[in-house]
Amino acid sequence: MEKKSPAYTKRQKDLILRALTDVEFRRLLASDPLRALGKSSLTPEGRKQVELVLATVKEVEAKITNLADQLLCLNGPCGIC
Amino acid sequence: MATTWECNLACSYCFVRGQGLGAPGVRMTPGLAARVVDALDEGLAHVESVCLHLYGGEPLTNLPAMRAMVERAGIKRPGRFRFAITTNGVAAGREAFDLLEAGRFQVVLSIDGPAEVHDECRRTPDGRPTHAAVLRFLETLRTRTRCPVRGSAVVRSGWSLAQADAYLRSLPIDLIKAQAVRLPPGSPYALTPAERLQYLADLEEAGRRVIADLEAGRPPRDDRFSSRVLQLLRGGARAAFCGAGVTAFGIAPDGTVLPCVLVDPRRARLGHVAGAPGEWVEAGLRWRSAQRPQPRCLSCSAFPLCGGGCPAVLPVCGDDECELVRKNCEVARAVFERFRAAPHALLALAGVV
Ligand code: SF4
DSSP: OOOOOOOOOHHHHHHHHHHHHHHHHHHHHHHOOOHHHSSSOHHHHHHHHHHHHHHHHHHHHHHHHHHHHIIISOOOOOSSO | OBBBBSSSSOTTHHHHHHHSSOTTBBOOOHHHHHHHHHHHHHEEEEEEETEEEBSSSSSGOOOOHHHHOOOOOOHHHHTTTEEEEEEOSSSSOOHHHHHHHTTTTTEEEEEEEEHHHHHHHHBOOTTBBBBHHHHHHHHHHHHHHOOOEEEEEEBBBOOOHHHHHHHHHHSOEEEEEEEEOOTTTTTTSSOHHHHHHHEEEHHHHHHHHHHHHHHOOOSBBTTTTHHHHHHHHHOOOOSSSOBTTTTTTTEEEEOOOETTTSOOOTTTOOOEEEEEHHHHHHHHHHHHHHOOOOHHHHHOOOOOHHHHHTTHHHHHTTTHHHHHHHHHHHHHHHHHHHHHTGGGGGGGGGGGO
C-alpha cells in the first residue's frame, strides 16, 4: 500500500491553503513562524505542525511542477506504458 | 531512464518502436547504472530527493542494472532516492520481486483490459498472449511486496476510455490511468473522429467522478486532473509543460543524458553521466531556456494550464494532442470551480485528508 499520510486537522489545512496561495506568508512561516502565526511561543508539537505544513506545501508544489513528469513517465506520454 | 530499449513484447501500437528510439542492443551495465545514481546525487545536490523512474524497453529484462541502482541508492542519505518503474509485468521472476520490494518501487503496470482486449495488441514477439501473465504478476506483486501500483491502459479504436477505466477499477490497484493511444491520426488503433468525441465526453465523466470522490473526502484513483487543479488552487501560470531539462532528465542505456528519455537524442543531447554533472545540469537549463511556445499556443485558452505541450508527444500527434490537452484543462477548471468556495476539499488531490 501507499505510505500512510498523516491526518491533518482543519487548522493545518487552513495553514496549508494559506501557505500555498500566499507566497509571503509561506516565507514568513518558514523564517519566523511566531510572527507568521501571531504567537509569542510555540510548543514542540506546534513547531512540528509548522514543519509538516511547509513540507506538505513543497509536495503540492512538486505535484504541480511535475505535471508532465507524470505524463511522460508515470502516466506515459504514449498512453502505452 | 531506460536501462535498455529492448522489450520482451511486440505490442502492435508501440510508440517506442514506432519512434525508433535508441539503438537496440545497448544495455546499461551495472557499473554505469551505479554511476547514474552517483551522477544524479552530485548533479542534483540542490534537490531534496530524486525519483529514478525505469522505463524502456522493458526494464525488468535488465535486472543487473536495476540491482546496481537499488544497491547504490541504499548507501546514500535515507530518502534521497525513490524508485518507480513502468513494466509490462511479463518478465518477472523472484529476483525482480525482491528488487521491487527492496527499492519500494512505485509500479506502473500496463494492462489494457480483459484478455480479449489486452491480448489483441500486447503479445510476445512470437505471438503469444500475455494477459494471464500480467494478472499473475499483479497478484504476486500485491502479496509479496508493499509497492504501490498504478494500472495503465491504452484506449484505442474499439476500446473506449469508459471501458478501460471500468476495467482498471475492477483490479486491486491504487491508481489508474487510461489514456488514448498516441499515434498519428489515421494509424491503425488511432481513435476515429466519433471515438474521439466519445473520449472527450468520457473525460468529462472522469471529472465528475473526481468531484464525487472529493465530495466524499477521498483522493481520486484517477489523478489525471490533479496537478492542474492544484495549479488553479495555488494560482499562477505554468512556465513550461514539464520539468524536462531542469527537474527531470532522461538517461539512455548508454548513459547519455537528455532533457527527457523520449526526446530524440539527435535533437537534445545534454551530456553523459560519466562527465562532470554540472555540465549536463547547465546544458539542461540552456535547453529549457531555448524552448519557445509555438505561435498557436500564445492564443490558446489552455496555455496557462498547459505550458506549451509535451516536447516528445507534440511532434507525433500535433493538433490531436492539443484537443485532448484542452479538454483536460477544461475539466480541471470545472473541478476547481466546483470547490472554489470550499477549497479544503481539493487538498485531497495532494493526499491531504
Ligand atoms: S493545447 Fe496545444 S496549442 Fe494549446 S497551449 Fe497546449 S500545446 Fe499550445
